[in-house]
Amino acid sequence: MSTPLTPPSSRTPLWAEITKAAKERRFTLQVCASCATVQYPPREVCRSCLSDRLDWSQVDPDGTVLTCTELHVSSDPFFQNHMPWVMGTVHLDCGPVIFAHLAPGAHKISGHVTMINRLDPSGQGVFIALPKSAHTPPQDFDFADLLTGQNEEGKNS
Amino acid sequence: MTPKSFEGVALVAPVAVPYVRHSDHGAAWFIGRALKSMITTTGLEKSDVDGLAIASFSLAPDTAVVLSEHFGLTPRFLEHIPMGGASGIVALRRAARAIQAGDAEVVACIGGDTMAKGGFADLISNFSRFSTDAVFPYGAAGPNGVFAGITQNYMARYGVTRADFGRVCLSQRRNAQSFPHALLQKPMTMEDYLNARPIAGPLHLFDCVMPCAGADGFLVMSTDRAKKLGQPYAEILSAEELHNAYPEDPIATRGGWALYRDALYDAAGAGPGDMDFLQTYDDYPVIVMMQIEDLGFCAKGEAARFVRETSLDVDGGGLPHNTSGGQLSCGQAGAAGGFLGLVEGLAQVTGQALGQAVSDARIGLVSGYGMVTYDRCLSSAAVIIARGPQ
Known part of the structure; x- marks a missing residue:
């Protein structure tokens, strides 16, 4: 076998702070130093007041599932090997809408979730939404648990 | 002004x-x-x-x-x-x-x-900076992943079923029968539509355009x-565009058309009921329904009922819609997809339709929707065209 497959690793330079935070298991987003608007996706100037003083800060990671999508087709070989894959959008209480991997138990529209930031097998930070009522404490959850969880769900169906 | x-x-x-x-x-x-x-x-x-x-x-x-x-x-x-x-x-x-x-x-x-x-995998892997950072790493599904969520939300909010979307897709496939350039002309039944393989969430194969x-x-x-x-020509009665409309909506249920449709119709001196045809941007059938609503052919959330009650076929006696079969039947030739409906509309009002002609088409509405750089398309546009004096 050749090199193990990983999810897509390409990111813009703005993503570096999120990957750095993922190594420390911190959930950080840009917050405007002038008007306190929380930003996402990462950007160069504030979407509200156009200030360029965007500080990376730990923000409230709680939110609500807006969409939950079971993917059956992907252009990426890693995900092709783990179909169906469940992703969706989460509306954070602090404002932004974020695409995330949805952990088992977080597949319910309008369900309350907590967002965590973890390294995926490509070495980049990614967001994972966990159910608020999870048995595993959020700090112990890793990307690998997503794979296990999805496999178990597959067996059950 | x-x-x-x-x-x-x-x-x-x-x-x-x-x-x-x-x-x-x-x-x-x-x-x-x-x-x-x-x-x-x-x-x-x-x-x-x-x-x-x-x-x-x-x-x-x-x-x-x-x-x-x-x-x-x-x-x-x-x-x-x-x-x-x-x-x-x-x-x-x-x-x-x-x-x-x-x-x-x-x-x-x-x-x-x-x-x-x-080529399509390359296009979606590097479509926008926001997408590269914040969408593509979550399953690499391209626009299917985004519009699956928009479709799911629309269905739940307005009580819309897959069969409602199927009516749009089946009509377009019928319209494609006479359009020589359509890549997908095989007749499709509702059973074919409903039994198609799943792609993402509620989206199945025939909800998605084929890249070409x-x-x-x-x-x-x-x-x-x-x-x-000595060329037949069309005139522009009115035309509008708007970018990043309704940024405060956490999930897209409407597009910029709703903000300018009154101005569009006022400038044209015509209303939805005057249109001999409608050509919408059909990247996914949910977006067709949003355009039918936001352009005033029915109230918000009523497009499913509209397509149950109104034929969208070229010769159905209702509202001829995507009369060449649209992208869902012709294929999506990249940015040409943003021209397909307009060119078909121009062909209809100038008497040059390649496929079946809409009976006495004098005036029609064409709309566009483009650029999913994060969780929705940013650009909406619409134009009312009319047959020029002979």
């Missing part, structure tokens, strides 16, 4: 370069074939074309300016319009104003793209010039 009218502007020579699933040609081949076809149709010299408005993804890293060199043209008006599904109407608006201002006399508006094998290569375009000039050429 009310925008100036588009009086005195003619839309001429709607052309389509036949779509193919894959091609080894570059985008310039498809765009060049469209230009050649316009010149042949109208009897113009190549050098008469002094303006270009081009939309293409696969021209990259080049932009429209290289086409001047490639085609041996010296245009004094040049636009590169990277707005995907809104690009045809945006090109029309730019070109029309250039004609009115005297900045150009003949502008060729063309959307064209090639599609190499594996091709080009569509038209010429913009003065009505005087069109008359001298």
